[in-house]
Amino acid sequence: MRIESSPALDALCGEYLIGTLQGSARRRFERALREEPRVALRLEHWRTTMAPRYSPAIAVQPSPQVWKRLQAELGLSRYRTPLLRRLGLWRALAAGAMAALVAGIAVEVLKPVPTEPAAVTIAQLEGQADVARVTAALSPDRNTLQLHAARPVLAGPAQSYELWLIPAEGGAPLSLAVLGNLDARVPVAPAHSKRLVPGAKLAISVEPAGGSPTGAPTGPVIMAGQIEI
């Protein structure tokens, strides 16, 4: 049985949080955290409401060796801003031809970070006037849906937003994601991504924390939009 639909979900979140879930039971739960979105969302709810924050008074300064070892073992020097770039181009140029030469080499050696190909906007979701407009863009590999809200839209602690796909051919809405806010990257399963076609619709409903308990929208739909591309 999947943990996300188990009646023991809350008990497991609680015991995981407190630490009494140990050994293989903890590893099973951690696997579910990665694979079952509702488990992660429910744990996030527990963390927000049921876990106290530690007081700064318990802090202990670690010895400098811990950081030195981490830095060496993780090879962090590869990910540092080169000195010349930190100084700024003008100062590097002002430092003379030699510095300019070195900067040239540095640029040559440090290959630019490949940029992600742009996602294509496929739908604009709109609702009542007081709700921000949300754009939905699909990555070129059709694996990721990027939602962007014109203003931040955050769910209250007892609510989640759920993103639905209403197929062009009709039929029940398919749940794509349970969200805490509407600026989000949503991984899309292949079965769903082939249905993201013109004529289908995207809609967002308000659901209890963790998403619709029934698998179909239960709360008000706050915005919707037609897929156009």
Next chain:
Amino acid sequence: MLDDQQIKRLLLRAGARDEGSAEAFERLYRLCAPLLLGVAQRVVGRREVAEEVLHDAFAGIWRKAESFDPLANQPVAWMVAIVRNRAIDVRASHDVSRVDSYHDTLDSDPDGSLDRLFEWSPGPDENEDRRRAVGWLRDCLSKLQAVERQALVLAYQHGLSHGDLAAHLQKPLGTVKTWVRRGMESLRSCVETRMGTGR
């Protein structure tokens, strides 16, 4: 107090794995390592073992930063969980007779430690919802039965298993499991009733 929004930005920056990721990770370490070492030390007891745990946990945080969920709103709690879980595993492999050796260092006043260990005043970045939730949690904890509260606080701060807890409290395993389970359940229903989502 650690600012969750700032910690989240640093984690995402470290996870980007580009120029500047190392600086972000170093800043993250400087800000969080002292608190996390305190957390680890409460679980493993010895300072040098706790530093081992801190090292392993930060190596894990660097790896996991790449897949850190930008939607997660509790990055500090996420790091605390990594540290505590690592500490629990390290302790299990280090010391077979740990219950006896840790007995003396365990908290003898779990009720008082609620206010020593935890921060109940709201942080700078906290919104109204979170602020109210903290108040409800403190209040609901004080409404638990004393034995349940004691079991929860001891288990949480020292990362004790049910078995460790039973040995420490000198009660049967089943009794201790019930305290933990009932305590968590009462806490959840009390907090959710306040939130207006009780069932």
